[in-house]
Amino acid sequence: MQVNVSYKESMPLRGTNGAGHTTLFDTSLQYHGTGSAPSPMEVMLESLAACSMMDIIGILNKKRREVSELTAHIDAERAEEHPKVFTAVRIIYRLQSSDCTITDFERSIELSMEKYCSVSAMLRASGCRLEWSAELVQTKGTERTLS
8 A cells, every 4th residue: 555645835735545536634824734624633533433434334234234324423532742642532423224223233333443443453552542332313214125
């Protein structure tokens, strides 16, 4: 895996992966940025959510559970001194589904956070405490055929 990050005269930084996809990084005016894009640490939290959500969706799909909508809200704490690493992260996952049970949803989160999600593993290895909770909203199902 390779990526490139470039700076040309002003923020934001532009990250590009091998497929040509771009990610922008910035910081606040206080730190000589423009505030036009997320900071690297915010992108790390977004990456944690995206990594675990991809796992959760895949696990629920294998269980033939409908996923109408899935969101993750993250609240994080950082160390007071440099390097200001994450010390605690709390995630609230919210799923809208017509047929998923809270047991299946919680188990999919547990599998992601403890076995599959590389981002959560890296954060735990750094000493960060990870906590999560699940909220399930049952929606009226639509008829569908499972193949």
